[in-house]
Amino acid sequence: MNKLYYINTYGCQMNVHESEKIAGILRECGYSEAATEEEADLIVFNTCCIRDTAEKKIFGNIGDVKKYKKNNPSLIVAVVGCMSQQSGYSEKIKKSYPFVNIVLGTSNLPELAEAVKNVESKLNKSFISVPCNERPQIKEDIPVYRTSGTNAWVNIMYGCDNFCSYCIVPYVRGRERSRDIENITDEIKSLLDEGYKEITLLGQNVDSYRFENFRFVDILERIARIEGKFRVRFMSSHPKDFNSEVIDVIRSCPNICNNIHLPVQSGSDRILSLMNRRYTRAQYLDIISEIREKIPDCGITTDIMTGFPTETEEDFADTLDLVKKVGFSNAFTFVYSPRKGTVAAEMEQLPSEVKKRRITELVNLQNEITKRLSLDYIGKTEEVLVEDRHPKLKNHYCGRTDSGRLVNFSGECAIGEFVKVKVTSSKSASLWGEYDG
Ligand code: SAH
Ligand code: SF4
Ligand code: F3S
Secondary structure (H helix, E strand, O other), X not given: OOEEEEEEEOOOHHHHHHHHHHHHHHHHOOEEEOOOOOOOOEEEEEEOOOOHHHHHHHHHHHHHOHHHHHHOOOOEEEEEEHHHHOOOHHHHHHHHOOOOXXXXXXOOHHHHHHHHHHHHOOOOOOEEEOOOXXXXXXXXXXXXXXXXXXXXXXXXXXXXXXXXOOOOHHHHHOOOEEOOHHHHHHHHHHHHHHOOOEEEEEOOOHHHOEEOOEEHHXXXXXXXXXXXXXXXXXXXXXXXXXXXXXXXXXXXXXXXOOEEEOOOEOOOHHHHHHOOOOOOHXXXXXXXXXXXXXXXXXXXXXXXXXXXXXXXXXXXXXXXXXXXXXXXXXXXXXXXXXXXXXXXXHOOOOOHHHHHHHHHHHHHHHHHHHHHHHHOOOOOEEEEEEEEEOOOOOOEEEEEEOOOOEEEEEOOOOOOOEEEEEEEEEEOOEEEEEEOO
């Protein structure tokens, strides 16, 4: 009988793509995808530990699968990814949930095949391997089973050396490693041959890509020059490394989307310094002015945190003010969450009511801005990559503008096509329109 896998993915795009690698490995082990967790013979938790809320939710969800073991005693449960990589966590996971069979760290995912075979043959009922190699070799030959529609994720680098004082990522993902530019280019060429229409380059800080003498601008330019009709996106950028050259390449290459994700985190210089972000509010605003001047229709998105230790009302007012000044098309907003082992976790923490009040105020402000900016699209005709059929409406499709806005529209077209859409109305963040050729 066919063996079935089910993958629960948490966290960022890096993890979403890693789950495609997990699926690739499991398919090579003879598994195929289960429609539900309940019918699976192997359940994988690809975990995140960026905030406490993420971790608590995952712990709860792992506990929930114990019930399936009763009906299916040979069910294999695997926990991989950032949460397992934290110091002491493999023991913590095994202690809380003895039924977990496999625990792997972030750098040794390719061992999943061996782990599964081991557990299946009952050689070892559990397989725990979380090495602390800070600079593991990049493994190029992992099979990938893509599930991202018209878009394909492509790693250009791994790890992070920035050590922002609140962030766990450098501890669980190790030091920065960049992929060979030839391997990246070859992968992208074959993805385009397979029919993918959008390539999203992934890295914790894509601007610090470095392979031999090649920098991020070089790779961007090289990819943009590959023949064919397709789009290039990338994430995330770091304001301390983002530069004029990148802006110029985006402007001069029509297939690099006018869409930049530039996490600001705070609008207060005092907080930015405590966060170890290594740029000032003025420097950030200068980058925004340069983007606006050179690429007027660029969609700029960001990440912002409220409630970092010692954040005063004045610091928070600076954040609100920056948000108003920039006019982000969208912002991912988070309540600061202390992460064990990071510098900020040792500082005096703010009461949770303060953090919550501030996040609500920030979210309300950003929603208003997003809604207002949506109105600017009405009456315009935008090029949209058709990503999918609308989940509910007949003869409706959805896709994204070059600037990254979601558009729902009526008309007849095919998924993967680039079409013109006339925007007729908007609902806060999403746009609505009609096929226009
Ligand atoms: N490498 C990317 C993203 C890292 S994680 C970057 O530097 O932009 C994504 C976002 O999670 C961060 O931008 C930050 O806003 C948020 N984040 C990270 N650590 C956090 C913490 N301890 N509490 C709350 N939010 C956090
Ligand atoms: Fe975390 Fe900062 Fe690295 Fe982003 S740049 S992953 S926020 S340490
Ligand atoms: Fe989470 Fe790891 Fe991404 S901690 S945000 S899954 S790099």
